[in-house]
Amino acid sequence: MAFLELKGLTKRFGQVTAVDQIALPINQGEFLTLLGPSGCGKTTILRMVAGFEMPDEGSILLDGDDITHRPASKRPMGMVFQSYALFPHMTAEQNIAFGMEVKKQPREQIKKRCAELLELVGLGEMGKRYPHQLSGGQQQRIALARALAVEPKVLLLDEPLSALDAKVRVSLRNEIRRIQQQLKMTAIYVTHDQEEALAVSDRIAVMAKGKIEQLDHPEEIYVNPHTVFAATFVGTSNQFNGVLESAAQGLCKSANQTFHVLAQSRLRDNERVLIVVRPEEVSLHAAEEGPGMQANGVANSIAGVIELRTFLGPFTRFHVKIDDSSTLIADVPSQQGRGFAMGQQVRLSFRPEACQVLPLDAREEELEKIANADAV
Ligand SMILES: Nc1ncnc2c1ncn2[C@@H]1O[C@H](COP(=O)(O)OP(=O)(O)OP(=O)(O)O)[C@@H](O)[C@H]1O
8 A cells, every 4th residue: 555645636726727636656765756847736736745735626645544634734744845944043953943842842852853964964063054154055955854853754845956056956866865765754856857857766757737647767757658748848859740650560650751660559550649769769870881770670760961069978969950840869979979070961770669659649749849848
């Protein structure tokens, strides 16, 4: 049985259905991320779990208890917000102690726990400082320590890193993950940043328009997205609108290309599809070298011209123009990328296995636009 279970959870604000029949089982000690674009309902879910918002339908079970209608103050949850929300007139230590004092815990115990928590978040020396004497990242560490002080059963984090600069964001997300694992704490983390979600989560719920599009491990979501939205929102991808000519033979056609894909047992002939290929699956060859046939199957091979070359350290990203309206992205290890220059005629190849073939109906098309507009 799941430790925390959201069952048929629905929340409406007037005409807007912010959260639509969400079913989400979360295991004890799991780091579960709600990932999606602005307005998809992530924060509303978190606020319902915390007890700040009451669902219109559905229930929330914690360790078998129905807590749907329990007031926020009686729920064993710790929350960290985007805007640190520390008390400005209290020192770091006093901020951390606050919840324990409200619970009238013994003074000595509070002091000891504060010291432990300051160590845990790596700020052992800074207990006497006021929030304005701490950097944004340090303030967020104190906010985390404060949330943990009351020994919550579930830690809720609402975009805790979005106010910080890029470098601090990466180091603090690693810290949050380390602490969560050390304490074996169940956590729900809200973010619109797919890289962050992939980096820290045990599982990710990809959300769009109040619904869960896919609930899976990060690798699965990246390698095997189930919907056009998940494929578009998570990671960079090459995408082609096409038609599945033969599901059995694995043959797709777009306006200008034919694609060899794996046989598709779940799709029908002549179905509209989106073909998705990750940039690191695309190989680059000098034009005269030929298509780069694979030993285990026919490679897809497309000619083009390099129109942009971006060195990104370990790999180099090439934007290759393949016809008047399309560009394909290839991420090539930088050692290999050295031999290719802007304006050069090249050939691109990728294996049938590298092609995800996803059904493209009207709803998927609409969601694809949202994902493209919001992808980071
Ligand atoms: N108190 C409210 N009153 C009216 N509408 C609301 C309220 N709170 C949220 N909404 C609406 O519900 C939908 C979901 O909002 P929510 O804040 O949960 O999304 P989100 O995915 O967390 O977005 P963001 O990343 O921008 O915070 C949005 O359309 C939002 O405008």
